[in-house]
Amino acid sequence: MVRAYPLILEGVHFRHHGIIGIYQIKEKIAVLHDAFGSAPEEQPADDKRKPNYIMLDMFSKDFKEHSKAHLCYYQEKFFSALDALLYEDGGRFILNTNKYKGYIATIEKLIEVSDTALVEIGQSPEPVKEIYNDSKNYRFGDLEVYMHSPFIMACRDIHSGEIVWKTKIGGYLYTEVKEENGIIYFGTDGNGGKFFALNLQDGSIKYRYNTRGTSNFIFYKDYVLLSNEKNKPILINRNDGSLFKEIEFEKYIITAYQQMIIVNDNLYAIASKKDTVYAVCTGLAEM
Numbered sequence: 001m002v003r004a005y006p007l008i009l010e011g012v013h014f015r016h017h018g019i020i021g022i023y024q025i026k027e028k029i030a031v032l033h034d035a036f037g038s039a040p041e042e043q044p045a046d047d048k049r050k051p052n053y054i055m056l057d058m059f060s061k062d063f064k065e066h067s068k069a070h071l072c073y074y075q076e077k078f079f080s081a082l083d084a085l086l087y088e089d090g091g092r093f094i095l096n097t098n099k100y101k102g103y104i105a106t107i108e109k110l111i112e113v114s115d116t117a118l119v120e121i122g123q124s125p126e127p128v129k130e131i132y133n134d135s136k137n138y139r140f141g142d143l144e145v146y147m148h149s150p151f152i153m154a155c156r157d158i159h160s161g162e163i164v165w166k167t168k169i170g171g172y173l174y175t176e177v178k179e180e181n182g183i184i185y186f187g188t189d190g191n192g193g194k195f196f197a198l199n200l201q202d203g204s205i206k207y208r209y210n211t212r213g214t215s216n217f218i219f220y221k222d223y224v225l226l227s228n229e230k231n232k233p234i235l236i237n238r239n240d241g242s243l244f245k246e247i248e249f250e251k252y253i254i255t256a257y258q259q260m261i262i263v264n265d266n267l268y269a270i271a272s273k274k275d276t277v278y279a280v281c282t283g284l285a286e287m
Contacts, residue, residue: 002250003063004271004278009055009070012037017277018081019270022259025093028115029059029261029268031279032086032095034079048076052107054097056118061263063281069118077105083127086113094121100130134173138184140200145177145184151191155203165203169196174215180238185224187214195226197241207241216258220284225262227254233267235284252280 007019012035020032037051055070073079083106085099095118098108108124138145143164148154153173154166171188178185183206187195193213197206211226218225223235223244231254233247252271254260259270265285271278 002248002252002280002282004250004252004273004280005057005059005063005066007031007033007055007057007270007277007279009035009053009068012051012053015050016078018079019255019257019259019277020081020084020095021086022261022268022270022279023086023093024261024263025058025113026115027061029061029063029263029279029281030113030115031057031059031270032084032113033057033277034081034084034097036078049074050076052077052079054079054095054109054111054118056113057279058115059268059279059281061266067116069116071111071118071120073107073109075107077107080104080106096124098124098127101127133176136176138177138179140179140184143200145200147173153198153203155200164201167198167203167205170194174213175217178219180219185217185219187211187217187226189213189215195224195236195241197238209236209241214258215256216260218260218262220262225260225267225284227258227260231255233260233269233282247284248282249280252278 014035017035023030033055035053039050052073053070058067080102083100083102084097086095093113095111098106110122112119112121134147143155144158145155151170153169155164170191172190174189175187182200184198184200193211195209195211195214212229224238228234232249235244237244252273255270261268267282269280271280
């Protein structure tokens with residue numbers, strides 16, 4: 001069964017809307033998002049402030065219970081979902097709205113997120129430069145995997161520095177690289193976009209699955225959860241990349257950043273339908 005809630009704020013028309021993420025917080029599912037609205041008509045033209053919102057939608061795991069909270073800041077600066085980060089600190093969940101250096105001036109706040117409220121607790125520290133997945137090195141034992149050039153993945157021996165293999169993947173690395181049992185898994189975008197499984201020792205391609213772009217994937221039992229060419233969730237067999245199951249998702253479409261989590265046997269995802277963004281829950285175990 002598919003359950004969905006629109007991510008809106010009653011009485012507010014969003015001029016911009018961004019999704020920070022979807023998370024498990026204790027025994028609930030949380031969606032954090034930001035937006036800004038229009039200034040009042042009577043506001044002077046030289047006053048560039050606007051209402052900026054940080055919003056929390058909190059759900060029970062069965063998606064039958066739903067609560068909302070929000071904070072509003074009337075400022076010239078924006079919130080940017082891409083610059084924000086939620087982290088756990090001693091059992092507390094803290095949203096840093098300006099973790100990463102962005103391209104626009106961002107509102108700098110530290111906000112504690114509970115299952116009932118958002119509470120400002122301070123100012124963001126100095127932001128740091130974000131290191132994107134295609135600029136990271138991924139170490140597995142004595143081997144280190146990295147992008148040799150935009151479309152070529154390589155692996156080197158960490159002791160000698162000798163390049164062990166190079167493999168053309170034909171797209172930009174969009175996910176982190178994960179390893180299990182000598183196989184590395186990752187997703188690409190650009191030039192079509194695919195999900196890959198490569199042999200760590202020699203770089204040979206075990207399989208590739210065409211998705212038109214993979215920016216997130218999740219291991220689930222013997223499968224991999226992906227968004228397919230039609231932006232619908234699917235499960236493929238982890239061993240050979242064959243399609244196992246198309247997940248019931250009605251007319252909802254997974255959004256560009258493919259923000260999804262699995263808790264127990266349920267998929268929770270950010271999706272859209274027409275011009276509205278939703279939080280969606282659907283079962284994975286149902287056959």
